[in-house]
Structures are given as structure tokens and as C-alpha cells.
Amino acid sequence: MTESWYAVRDEVFADGLRGRLPRLPGDPARLEELARQYLPAGLWSFVAGGAGGGRTVMANRAAFDAWEIVPRPLGAGRALSLVTDVLGTSVAAPVMLAPIGLAGLAHPDGEAAAARVAGQLGLAMALSNSSSLSLEEVAGAAPGAGLWFQLHPPRDEELGASIVRRAQKAGYRAIVVTVDSWTRGWRPADLDLGYDPFLRGQGMGTFLADPLFTASLPQDMAVGSQPWLAAAGARWREVFGHSGLRWDYFEQLGEITDLPILIKGIVHPDDAEEAIARGVSGVVVSNHGGRQLDRSVAALDALPAVVRQVAGRVPVLFDSGVRSGADVAIALGLGADAVLLGRPWLYGLAIDGAEGVRHVLRCVLAELELTMVMSGAATVGDLRHLVRPAPGRAGGH
Numbered sequence: 001m002t003e004s005w006y007a008v009r010d011e012v013f014a015d016g017l018r019g020r021l022p023r024l025p026g027d028p029a030r031l032e033e034l035a036r037q038y039l040p041a042g043l044w045s046f047v048a049g050g051a052g053g054g055r056t057v058m059a060n061r062a063a064f065d066a067w068e069i070v071p072r073p074l075g076a077g078r079a080l081s082l083v084t085d086v087l088g089t090s091v092a093a094p095v096m097l098a099p100i101g102l103a104g105l106a107h108p109d110g111e112a113a114a115a116r117v118a119g120q121l122g123l124a125m126a127l128s129n130s131s132s133l134s135l136e137e138v139a140g141a142a143p144g145a146g147l148w149f150q151l152h153p154p155r156d157e158e159l160g161a162s163i164v165r166r167a168q169k170a171g172y173r174a175i176v177v178t179v180d181s182w183t184r185g186w187r188p189a190d191l192d193l194g195y196d197p198f199l200r201g202q203g204m205g206t207f208l209a210d211p212l213f214t215a216s217l218p219q220d221m222a223v224g225s226q227p228w229l230a231a232a233g234a235r236w237r238e239v240f241g242h243s244g245l246r247w248d249y250f251e252q253l254g255e256i257t258d259l260p261i262l263i264k265g266i267v268h269p270d271d272a273e274e275a276i277a278r279g280v281s282g283v284v285v286s287n288h289g290g291r292q293l294d295r296s297v298a299a300l301d302a303l304p305a306v307v308r309q310v311a312g313r314v315p316v317l318f319d320s321g322v323r324s325g326a327d328v329a330i331a332l333g334l335g336a337d338a339v340l341l342g343r344p345w346l347y348g349l350a351i352d353g354a355e356g357v358r359h360v361l362r363c364v365l366a367e368l369e370l371t372m373v374m375s376g377a378a379t380v381g382d383l384r385h386l387v388r389p390a391p392g393r394a395g396g397h
């Protein structure tokens, strides 16, 4: 991908003139509000909502206000490049798609559309283990895309091993183990609406394609029938998510796969240290977009200390609250090696399928590039000298 991303601005402007999609970013609320019109109420609150009173969702956003860029517009005198390598995956920019389960509920093309777009743009995507399509279907739909596989380690270890082996066989290039969501957080909106897509057999594409999983379902029911899906949902609840996960899991996983293993859901520097001691190849600083633990530290506030602790030994990735290219620039400036975009790509998918995802990603990349050019940053490394705590604001650790 050699295009200058910020040429996208003209195209987006033209789209805006045609009234096709709202321009993004600038006002993330516009994208979220528009997506609301495309999604059934229960699904919209499941996606947009957070744990408890939503304080961590808000804190994730507010944390960005504690930082500012001090531009040096005459710059480094070098051509800007966003191309980077993350754990052996060469990418056009240090921005990737965060794992988001159940994308098939937002649009029938689901994760396959998102993966295809990521591949076309030269970006990486971490596929959720709660995807609507199976990991094989997504890999098949996006040959050549830089795909990673995200795993919530199942209670059934054999099943977990089987899924990891399948991911490696299908060409996924890393395993991202999420440790902050073995079960869902206290999400009042979902509770009030009685919304649980898994009960209806959704988000099980990868599980339903695993013989170890299907062998445990009643064999006297028609495959795909409502009773069969209900049985699958019940079985999924038994096996999904390991409440007793221990650090030695990472060593065990290293015996099963030779892919790089990342840990997602870390906000404490000591946990990052322990993860490195257990052999992980990368750390994702994240609080799951505020969906799991209300009053958890804002992810961006946790980033600098983790970066300091890791001190370049493994890549540090970041998500939670990123809505714009300028947000990406701040996270990179605080030491993230790459940034995962979460809800916004799902909103794009809900609004306009693959085109919506493409639109969202290109806008974020265009704004990131403009931000760097105007800051005088030729590389992500340059950004690290230009981001500083905003005077008088909280945060800025």
C-alpha cells in the first residue's frame, strides 16, 4: 500500500457531499449514533455499552484529553512512513482491527468482510474466538491478510488446544490470549433487556466447526435446528472461559503452538513483567473497552507504566477508547507499538458492510498521517518526543 493516506480526505469529502456516510473522525459520537440506526436496540446497547455505570467507558475517552502534541512542523526532514512490522507481520500502518465477537450480527458479511478489507489495506486483524463465522471461513475469505487469532482459553483444555492448532493450520500468525473476560462483566443494559446472543447460538462459528465441540452435542437432533443451537449454547456456557486461568497456562500454550503468543487485557506493569517471564511475545494494554470492570483504570492511563516496565523487550499494543487518528498518534506517542481499533470498525460494518469498515479505517489512517505530518513526525519514534502531559489535566503518568 503506497497511497498517501491523507488523500483519503478528498474522497471522504466527496462522499460527504454525496451524503453517503458521515465523515469520520472528529466526532466519534456521530459514527456511534449512526450505527444505532442500523442495529436492533439490544445489539446496539450490547456493542456500545459497558460495565456498570459506564465510568470506564467514559474514562477511556477522557484519558486522551490528558495528553497533547507539541508539533514541530518543519519536521524531521524525512519522508513519513507508517509501514511497520509487528511480530513478524508486516503492516501498512501500526493500526489493526481488535477482536470483536459476533460481528455477523451487525452485518451478514461479518468478520469475513472486515478481514478482507484489512488485507486489502495491508493491515492486520485479530479474529475473535467468538466470531460468527469459523476461523477457517474467515481465513479462506481473506487470503493474504495478516490474521491473528484471539482466544479466551476454554475450560476444556483439549478443545482449546484443538482451536489453537486449527488457527495455526489455517494460517493465523499469532495467538492473542484475552485474560480480562472469562465471563461477561456486569452490563446493566444487557441484563435489563435480557440480551444474550450466545443463548441463541450466535458467536460460535469456530466452536461449531470443531469436532471436539460438536461431538459433545446431542446426536439425535437435527444439526442447525433451534434445539440443536440451544444445546450448543448450553455446552458453550460450560466450556467457554476459564475462571481459574493461571500464569502457567502461557507455558502450556507454548507447548501447543510455535506461533507468537500475546496477552490481551493487561493494565498493571507487574502483570506485563510476569507475562514476559512466562514467554509471551507481546502485551496488549486494554480494559476491553470498559465492558468488563467498571471503575477499572483507563487503559491509556495504564499505558506509560507498562511501556516503561516492558522497556522494549516485547511489543506493547494498545486498545480501549481509540476513535480517531489523533488518538492513535497519542497512544503511539506514549510508547504503543501498534493500536487496535475496536467498536468503530464494527460500527462501519453495521452501517455499510465492507465499505463501511474500509471507510472507517481509511479515515483513521488519513487522520493519523495528517497528524504526524503536521506534528513533524516522520516515524512513530518521532511521535514519542512530541507527546506530553497536558498542563493542568489529570493523568499524564
Ligand SMILES: Cc1cc2nc3c(=O)[nH]c(=O)nc-3n(C[C@H](O)[C@H](O)[C@H](O)COP(=O)(O)O)c2cc1C
Pocket (backbone or CB within 6 Å): 046, 047, 048, 060, 098, 099, 100, 101, 102, 128, 129, 130, 150, 178, 264, 286, 287, 288, 289, 290, 319, 320, 321, 322, 341, 342, 343, 344
Ligand atoms: C461487541 C464487542 C465484542 C467484543 N468481543 C471481543 C472478543 O471476542 N474478544 C476480545 O478479546 N475482545 C473483544 N472485545 C473487546 C475489543 O477487542 C477491544 O478490547 C475493545 O473494543 C476496545 O475498546 P473500544 O471499542 O472502546 O476502543 C469486544 C468488544 C466489543 C465492543
Ligand SMILES: CCCCCCC(=O)C(=O)O
Pocket (backbone or CB within 6 Å): 101, 130, 181, 182, 183, 184, 240, 241, 288, 291
Ligand atoms: C463470556 C464472555 C464472552 C465475551 C465475548 C464477547 C466479548 O468479548 C464482549 O466484550 O462482549
